[in-house]
Amino acid sequence: MPVNAATPQTLSISHDESAHLLREHYGVDPVRLTAMHSELSTVARVDLADDRSLVFRASCGTPEELEAARWRIGAMDHLAARGVPTGRTVPSADGSPIVSVELDAGPAILHVGEWLDGVMLDSAKPTPALMRSVGRVAGEVSAGLASWPAPPVDVGHPWELTRTLETVASTIVSVTDPATRAVLDAAVERFASVVAPVLPTLPRSVVHHDLHDSNLLVDTGAERISGVLDFGDMVFGPRIADLAVPAMHAGRAAEDPAEAFLLVAEGWGRAGQFENTVQLEEDEIAVVFDAGLGRLAVNLSVWTDRARSDRADYARARSSRTERTLRLLLAADRGRMLEGLHRRLG
Numbered sequence: 451m452p453v454n455a456a457t458p459q460t461l462s463i464s465h466d467e468s469a470h471l472l473r474e475h476y477g478v479d480p481v482r483l484t485a486m487h488s489e490l491s492t493v494a495r496v497d498l499a500d501d502r503s504l505v506f507r508a509s510c511g512t513p514e515e516l517e518a519a520r521w522r523i524g525a526m527d528h529l530a531a532r533g534v535p536t537g538r539t540v541p542s543a544d545g546s547p548i549v550s551v552e553l554d555a556g557p558a559i560l561h562v563g564e565w566l567d568g569v570m571l572d573s574a575k576p577t578p579a580l581m582r583s584v585g586r587v588a589g590e591v592s593a594g595l596a597s598w599p600a601p602p603v604d605v606g607h608p609w610e611l612t613r614t615l616e617t618v619a620s621t622i623v624s625v626t627d628p629a630t631r632a633v634l635d636a637a638v639e640r641f642a643s644v645v646a647p648v649l650p651t652l653p654r655s656v657v658h659h660d661l662h663d664s665n666l667l668v669d670t671g672a673e674r675i676s677g678v679l680d681f682g683d684m685v686f687g688p689r690i691a692d693l694a695v696p697a698m699h700a701g702r703a704a705e706d707p708a709e710a711f712l713l714v715a716e717g718w719g720r721a722g723q724f725e726n727t728v729q730l731e732e733d734e735i736a737v738v739f740d741a742g743l744g745r746l747a748v749n750l751s752v753w754t755d756r757a758r759s760d761r762a763d764y765a766r767a768r769s770s771r772t773e774r775t776l777r778l779l780l781a782a783d784r785g786r787m788l789e790g791l792h793r794r795l796g
């Protein structure tokens with residue numbers, strides 16, 4: 451089964467155990483631990499006596515997960531070395547980027563990184579400068595990951611662009627509201643007719659694939675992205691994902707999501723000042739907007755489905771504003787969007 455698949459394992463450990471692991475493996479004595487929300491792992495902010503803050507993560511650690519974790523953390527450090535704010539790894543006392551341990555809960559992987567300051571993009575004011583910064587950072591992530599090796603083990607997840615139609619098909623049964631269903635059907639139809647036929651031929655690389663508005667931190671004073679989080683969904687796939695996902699999600703807080711999409715694309719295009727920037731090909735520019743519609747359809751369909759579970763509040767939070775955004779983007783003049791994207795990315 452691929453790592454990151456439909457039935458991934460969770461790991462929850464206490465503050466006491468986390469503090470003990472930090473002392474034993476990292477030689478640091480936390481003054482305070484603050485639990486952060488995590489879908490599968492234990493994640494905590496760690497405050498130290500010298501005013502430094504770190505982030506500690508303990509995840510389930512099967513041998514396959516261990517290889518995938520090395521690959522992901524290596525990518526984060528590779529990007530950090532290129533100036534992307536991913537939060538550098540803090541090595542363990544013996545100099546390792548990750549630590550493999552046997553806990554009562556089972557085998558686990560520990561990682562410690564720099565804490566990054568900022569507020570989540572979904573609660574920041576979506577100014578034009580901030581939208582451009584989203585695109586610029588996404589372009590830098592894409593350029594950095596272009597030279598990162600393909601995954602050493604089979605990784606995959608239902609959010610992948612390549613699985614858009616199958617994921618919506620397997621969750622849409624939970625969408626009972628006729629108005630929501632109509633929006634989803636329209637987005638799926640666009641993806642099926644415009645994107646799906648060319649998707650297998652588009653350029654691929656390693657992609658972050660989850661640059662959404664809760665995985666990007668913002669320095670609100672400077673109106674720029676100050677943190678890129680959560681490399682857990684990294685896969686090898688169509689590289690347009692790393693523009694389509696942030697451009698769609700950045701627009702969820704904007705009055706005009708279509709304009710926000712174009713501003714994010716503009717920022718990506720401006721990343722051309724940086725070494726090894728990815729210049730998208732004509733075929734990619736032609737479908738990136740409709741690919742984003744597919745991704746929002748997956749978000750709406752999956753979280754509507756999961757809202758039936760005991761994680762209902764989290765599910766609703768993850769998809770709030772999606773339907774409105776999708777509705778506005780489907781109504782946007784597609785010809786104008788394509789012309790605008792060509793001007794900014796071509």
Ligand SMILES: Nc1ncnc2c1ncn2[C@@H]1O[C@H](COP(=O)(O)OP(=O)(O)OP(=O)(O)O)[C@@H](O)[C@H]1O
Binds near residue numbers: 487537664
């Ligand atoms: N380096 C960091 N600096 C600041 N905050 C961080 C950092 N890493 C993680 N966080 C915080 O911890 C939370 C969980 O981290 P992350 O998103 O990486 O975990 P996750 O297991 O993928 O969780 P989920 O999928 O539920 O978002 C983030 O939403 C963020 O609030």
Ligand SMILES: N[C@@H](CCO)C(=O)O
Binds near residue numbers: 609660662749768
């Ligand atoms: N990929 C999901 C969240 C899981 O990180 C989303 O788009 O809501």
